[in-house]
Amino acid sequence: MSKTASRAYPNQRLQIVFGIDNAFTTTDFKRRMRFKGIASRHLKQFDTEWRSAGEDARFFVKQRLDQAKEGVKVAPLIQVLALRLSLQAIHDVDVTTIDDDDLSFVAREINRLWVSSKKNSTLEHWSQQFKLHGALDALCPDSECSIPEKNALNLILPSYETLWRIVLRCFMEVAFCEFTDRKVLWRMRLSKFLAEPSFTNLEDRGEWGGSIYDVVREALRLYPPTRRVYREFQYEGRAERELVAADIECLQREHPKNRQLSEKDDPVFHPQLWVRHEAEMNEGFMPFGRDKFLCPAQAKFGIWAIAILVASLTVEVGTAWQLRPNPVTRNAPLETDREAYLNLVLRRM
Incomplete structure (x- = not known):
């Protein structure tokens, strides 16, 4: 099979569950390249918006913390935060005008459907997700959920779904380490x-020698947004296709050279x-x-998006909030299962 088809076939479940037609599901090379071009243009156009995106993210976190009576579940907070940034960057949505309940519902339902599609042999069908259609139409009026090529999730899924999990773990490592x-x-x-999103402030290592860029890359090494990459292969003389997985998470953590670089007493997140040893x-x-x-x-968006969201969370949480329970330890990486840490709570000191 072609490389495009080899990647598309393992993702057919996403077409059924989310009703999408994008670079991850199409077997058409030209369609894949058109989609990639559209995504690239949106991300490049967002380059002038990082300061305002950071201000919006920080205000949103502050508002959620101020409204909290007993505590704030950290994973749902970050899911909505990541979805807001995705809508800003990919769909040019003014997030200050949209309903928080719609945002929370869409974020929660995407995660639920994704987990369900992995666990269950019988897939939920996109055509039956009427409430989710309505919420998406409210958030992205230019999309049409019933038409796969115009479904807002074509762009939302690859930007939001991968972003919130790495932001959660990077934030935990940075704000609640020992x-x-x-x-x-x-x-x-x-x-x-x-306060001033720039390459200078991202890459400044100062006297300590570790930059925010180094912090984000270390989080991406330990907690890659896509843990495994799947491909299907068709071999000559065999009727059935074979599904093969590449374990990116294991590769990045256990690369022979990486194992030799760390000192005996170095923390796992380092x-x-x-x-x-760059x-x-x-x-x-x-x-x-x-x-x-x-x-x-x-090219830029991934690193900057993680840095902006982790910064907005870390600055607003400061020293006034604790993570309960706190699973961060110097001796072991955090869990990377999609459902891990969904019930962790931020509580005031």
């Missing part, structure tokens, strides 16, 4: 980047490795894919 001095330093660096760390590093299937977000 090292008080690092937490203070990271908060200062993130605050500076949030951005300093990028300062000491060339070696880049070997086997592919959180945005590789070659012909390189994600358009790799």
Whole structure:
């Protein structure tokens, strides 16, 4: 089969469950390239909006924390935060005018349907998701949920679905690690980047030697947004296709050179490795894919989106909130299962 078809066939369940037709599901090479071009243009046009996006994200987090009586579930908060940024960047939506209930419902339903499609042999059908259609139509009036090529989820899924999980884990590692001095330093660096999003503030290593760029890359190494990549192959003389998985998460964590770089007492989440061994760390590093299937977000958007959202959360949470329970430890990576940490709560000190 062609490379496009080899990737598309394992994703057929997404067409059934979400009613989409995008680069991940089509077997048409030209259709895939058109979709990639559209996504790339949207992301590039967003380059002038990072400051306002950061201000909006910080205000939204502050508002949610101020309204909290007993605590705030951190995963749903980050899901909505990531969906807002996705709508801003991909669909040019003014998120200050949309209904928070619609946002929360869409974020929650996307995650529920995704998990259900992985666990159950009988798939829920997109044509029956009437309430989700209505919420999406309210958020993106230019989309048509009943037409796969015009479904807003074509662009929302690859931007939002991969973003919220890496933001959650990067935020947890940065804001709730055991090292008080690092937490203070990271908060200062993130605050500076949030106030003035620039390559200088993203990549500044200062006296400590670790930049926000290093922090984000280390989070992407340990917690790649796509943990496994699936392909189907058709071999000559065999009627059935074979499904093969590449374990990106294992590759990035267990790359032979990476194992040799870390000292015995180094923590698992260790951005300093990028300062000491950047060339070696880049070997086997592919959180945005590789070659012909390189994600358009790799050029800039992916790193900046993670940094902006983690910064807005870390700065607003500050030292006034605790994560309960706190699963962050220096000796082991966080869980990467999609349903892990959905019930963690931020509570006031």
